[in-house]
Amino acid sequence: MENQHLLITDSTLKDLKGVGPKSLENLNILNIHSIEDLVLYLPYKYEDETVINLHEAEDGAKITVQGKIYSAPVLAHFGRGKSKVSFHMMIDNVAVKIEFFNQMYVKRIAEIDKTVKVTGKWNRSKQVIQGSKITEDEHSGVQLVPQYSLKGLIKRAQFRKMMDSAFQTVTIQPFLPDNLKEKYKLWDLDQSLYELHVPSSHKHLLQARRSFAFCELLLFQLKMRMLNQLEQSGAPRSKVDYDIRKVKTFIDTLPFELTDAQKQVVNEIFREMKHEYRMNRLLQGDVGSGKTVVAAICMYALMTAGRQSALMVPTEILAEQHAESLSEIYGDSLNIALLTSSIKGKKRRLILEALERGDIDVIVGTHALISEPVQFHDLGLVITDEQHRFGVNQRKLLREKGNDANVLFMTATPIPRTLAISVFGELDVSTIKQMPKGRKPIITEWAKHEEIEIVHDKTACEIRAGRQVYVICPLIEASEHLDVKNAIEIYETYQALFGADKVGLLHGKMKTEEKDEVMNKFQNHEFDVIVSTTVVEVGVNVPNATMIVIYDAQRFGLSTLHQLRGRVGRSSYQSYCILVGNPESETGIERLQIMTQTTDGFVLSEKDLEMRGPGDFFGIKQSGLPDFKVANIVEDYRMLEVARDEASELIISGAIEQPELHALKMRLDADLSVHQLD
Incomplete structure (x- = not known):
């Protein structure tokens, strides 16, 4: 019998239905190495395949309907290896044509007088559904179909069979204390996990997500409290006896x-x-503070x-x-x-x-x-x-x-209290919000691409005054080649405008020594302008730089834009930040508008966290931010605070050591041992 912290089972992955040597190898590629890993491999979204009345369907929407086939399916071939199966159905007293492209198996299912369910895109004017799925299931209740990230390695039906088999072989241990389940009306892990994989209704799915999120947040807060205790354990250190x-x-x-x-x-x-225990403190302050x-x-x-x-x-x-x-x-x-x-x-x-x-x-x-x-x-x-x-x-x-x-x-990335609690737990936080005397607020303006001549004029004005200018192009991750090409075009434009020997270029394909040489020349005022595809490092200090132009600014998050803006405004000279872009989305427009309205990094970081979510806030996973499966520290912030308080109570009262919380304690000990090994 294998105890895997959260569940007890007599089986391994290879014992499950549908798991052969190749699929076992593919499961491992998906980082699924045990039945516990499989059960915790949650859907990333759900397709709502609940049958609706055709008269209520929106034109162009993806819908699921049910009806009876009244014409024989016709298979047509066209192009190179392409096919179309079409037939007619009576759905809610409406005659509808059904078309399936490149799914020849549909011809075997689509028999006259058979009742089937069809999922597809509805075209009201043509009375046609372009099908994506057909089933003989006559169940017409709520049907939420989980979608898993399988990377093309395992078929959905096969994965579903594995998951069903896994739930039949395991006993999921109690995880939450009874008093917390009753107090906050939560399900324990067994029920919430099953509903996450096989949701019986929208209401039950929400309850399952809420319960599982609380389990995640409670475990994380317990871990933070225990790590804090470990940090402070041991013999008291010698105090810093400074003069x-x-x-x-x-x-x-x-x-x-x-x-x-x-x-x-x-x-x-x-x-x-x-103090007799060592300091563990975060000092955060806006750029230039x-x-x-x-x-x-x-x-x-x-x-x-x-x-x-x-x-x-x-x-x-x-x-x-x-x-x-x-x-x-x-x-x-x-x-x-x-x-x-x-x-x-x-x-x-x-x-x-x-x-x-x-x-x-x-x-x-x-x-x-x-x-x-x-x-x-x-x-x-x-x-x-x-x-x-x-x-x-x-x-x-x-x-x-x-x-x-x-x-x-x-x-210099102001961290909202929400995120500070999650990433750093009990870490003490010091904040510098006040700027040094003599600094003028940076004037931020938004210019559209068709107004670029005005931006060039402003750049020329700063250069004539003896100042320097940063020009930033966004990093297009999908294609480093396009990124460099874009930068070179802008670089050549600025060379033509301000002199070939007065404009420097930085891009992602340059070696570290080459980048350092360019930056040093800019610091020594050998260049008036530096064009860069990479984010100019936080902390780089060129007081004579008084203007930064950011192309396609809507591609950056608010915190990154603010960090870039902080490259200027480091002297008593008036500084400017010009955001160039034609954002098409409401979010992009809002982002640039906010930047022109405030220079307060703390206001911007709260807004950035709200707009982008915690996963993108730092841009990397090394920050220590846990990779929650369900919980979201922005949307579930109040739950996060509750979990923190309850974690403290479990540790202080000693309840965490009770036998009924064995699974929770085992999981916590495993996480702590991994942290200590790291």
């Missing part, structure tokens, strides 16, 4: 005054570093305590920029080094030796920081910038370079 007098003197020597928001965040971080300065102050404090700090960023050019800006901030007050994969040989060896001796106070680098040879003397603070760009494993490896290192995540 507050030296830190205050350092802050006073900065060439600018901290904003109230920066002061508040610094105080929050310093208070937490005095001054997060790097906050990080610099924290790393300086660690230096006064005789401990080291590491700042990990996603790309080499960002690492170089951070190292350069931190060197300007620190002067000779501490030792800073840069470590990337490009630094090799003797120079790399000397840096690693100095780091291990403790001669380096602050190290800035890319993923090279987590490589095996990198050893610290006493790592006390780990900072990851744009932390959602790193996988969970990468962040964990760097943190473990120090036995009790404090952890600070930084992001």
Whole structure:
């Protein structure tokens, strides 16, 4: 007997009806390796094949109707290997012609006087249904047909047979506590899973989705609580004994005054570093809000305590920029080094030796920081910038370079509270909403493609004033070739307008060194304009750039548009963001309108999450956002909060250890062990 956390069964996949060696191989390709995997392989949508009255059918709609065949089927061949089967039916007292293309088997089913159900597209004016499915089933009740993502590997009917066989062989264990089922009127996992695969009505399908979503959210919140406990378990660490007098003197020597928001965040971080348990905090702030300065102050404090700090960023050019800006901030007050994969040989060896001796106070680098040879003397603070760009494993490896290192995540992508709760659970969040003094709000305008001459005039105006301009083309994922071609056309246009040697080009097929060379030339003002198919890295700092033109802006999400806009407005000069596009959808129009109305990244991130959903918000799955099968943290936000409260109660009360919650605890332990192995 096999216990697979959620169910008990005496069978394996190969014992199921319809599963032979080839189909077993195909199931594995679909990442189905056990009966539990199969039962949890949920439909991505449902086709409503409930029989309707033909008189109520909308013209052009896909419908399912039932009637009697009154003419013999006619098979016609045309073209190369193409065919059409046609016959007539009486449906709700209406004579209707039925046509099936390239489905010759229909001729065997379509017999005179037989009652059948037909699904297809209705053409009212011609009284024709272009059929896609015909069955002899005379059942006329609600019929919701599950649609599975099978990638052409397994036929739907065969998969349905496997699923039916699986449910006949398993016992799904109780998952939810009785008090929660009663309190929130939920089904347990067995009933909700069965209804998700074989829905008996729209109402039951909604109840099944609601119940399963709660199971997912409860399990996730339990996992977050338990991970938080694991983070804080073990012997209390040594507190960071920083010299507050030296830190205050350092802050006073900065060439600018901290904003109230920066002061508040610094105080929050310093208070937490005095605790006996290590800090685990997210610092989020809009583009240009001054997060790097906050990080610099924290790393300086660690230096006064005789401990080291590491700042990990996603790309080499960002690492170089951070190292350069931190060197300007620190002067000779501490030792800073840069470590990337490009630094090799003797120079790399000397840096690693100095780091291990403790001669380096602050190290800035890319993923090279987590490589095996990198050893610290006493790592006390780990900072990851744009932390959602790193996988969970990468962040964990760097943190473990120090036995009790404090952890600070930084992001310029303002994360709505909804998402912060889901991704980070009990993580403390600090927010900088206030911008430094002297910054002017960026003026954002929307221009249609036919107004591009006006955009060129504005670009010329900025260049004449001695400023620089970014020009962004969207990345067309379906075809990298088209992407480059589009960029080259725009690049050549700008070269013709502003000089061949004054316009740079970045695109996805360039090597990292080539990209860095182009960006460095732009930073050094060797180029007036840079045309890029890739998103200009968050954190890239060119204060003299005062205008960004974004072609086909409707292709980008709001958060990405806002990040791009943040490449300008980094000086006291007035800056501009021009969105070029002719969006056809209401969503595209709304997106560009919102961008022209607000520069508040937090407002935009909430709207972006609402419009695009959580799966697309970060753009990658490495963020830690769970891949829920049913739950949606935007639509199910209130349920998420309830699940969080109930998870806390289950752990605090000890109810999670009760025998009747064995399946829930087993699943949780399995998830936690995977996380620890990662």
